[in-house]
Amino acid sequence: DTGVSQNPRHKITKRGQNVTFRCDPISEHNRLYWYRQTLGQGPEFLTYFQNEAQLEKSRLLSDRFSAERPKGSFSTLEIQRTEQGDSAMYLCASSLGSRDSTDTQYFGPGTRLTVL
Amino acid sequence: GQNIDQPTEMTATEGAIVQINCTYQTSGFNGLFWYQQHAGEAPTFLSYNVLDGLEEKGRFSSFLSRSKGYSYLLLKELQMKDSASYLCAVRPLAYGNKLVFGAGTILRVKS
Numbered sequence: 748d749t750g751v752s753q754n755p756r757h758k759i760t761k762r763g764q765n766v767t768f769r770c771d772p773i774s775e776h777n778r779l780y781w782y783r784q785t786l787g788q789g790p791e792f793l794t795y796f797q798n799e800a801q802l803e804k805s806r807l808l809s810d811r812f813s814a815e816r817p818k819g820s821f822s823t824l825e826i827q828r829t830e831q832g833d834s835a836m837y838l839c840a841s842s843l844g845s846r847d848s849t850d851t852q853y854f855g856p857g858t859r860l861t862v863l
Numbered sequence: 864g865q866n867i868d869q870p871t872e873m874t875a876t877e878g879a880i881v882q883i884n885c886t887y888q889t890s891g892f893n894g895l896f897w898y899q900q901h902a903g904e905a906p907t908f909l910s911y912n913v914l915d916g917l918e919e920k921g922r923f924s925s926f927l928s929r930s931k932g933y934s935y936l937l938l939k940e941l942q943m944k945d946s947a948s949y950l951c952a953v954r955p956l957a958y959g960n961k962l963v964f965g966a967g968t969i970l971r972v973k974s
Binding site: 751780787788789795803805838848849851852853854855856857 | 904913965
């Protein structure tokens with residue numbers, strides 16, 4: 748399977764703990780995006796990478812959230828001192844980043860986080 | 864600000880045609896996407912419009928009117944497997960930036 752993959756698929760943690768999620772994009776894709784989705788809502792943008800450079804961050808991304816893409820391939824999203832409000836599905840997407848105006852984003856299966 | 868509106872739920876009969884509307888108000892416009900999302904799964908890409916008019920792809924078609932801030936997704940010959948949430952998303956800024964999603968329309972197909 749050459750789609751976007753995310754690990755773990757599910758994570759249950761206690762309030763105050765740190766968690767880290769991993770995303771592996773489609774291999775030739777230069778752009779990588781993180782979104783958060785809660786029940787009954789559409790995905791909300793968190794941050795975006797062009798290769799290893801983090802080019803945009805949402806105001807939703809508080810100081811407790813950090814994302815990296817160290818070699819321009821996989822990415823990690825870390826949440827420190829988790830709160831119950833962080834419970835959500837965390838989706839990763841990637842796109843080719845070509846000059847084609849479409850630049851479709853393809854999504855991974857997501858990591859469902861539950862903070863107790 | 865960014866605002867994207869879609870109906871919350873729709874119900875249609877197997878074999879019928881359904882139209883899901885989306886209206887948007889964004890600070891800029893550089894394309895509109897439709898995604899399908901089954902419960903507990905990732906959104907999957909359906910269609911893209913950047914110019915006014917209709918784009919057809921098999922049983923799915925999508926229409927865009929930029930002057931009206933309006934799009935619709937048309938699903939023909941509905942099948943039970945089409946029961947899902949349909950997400951309208953706008954790319955408001957220059958190429959390569961974020962997508963702004965609506966809350967999604969839950970479509971229920973009944974036999």
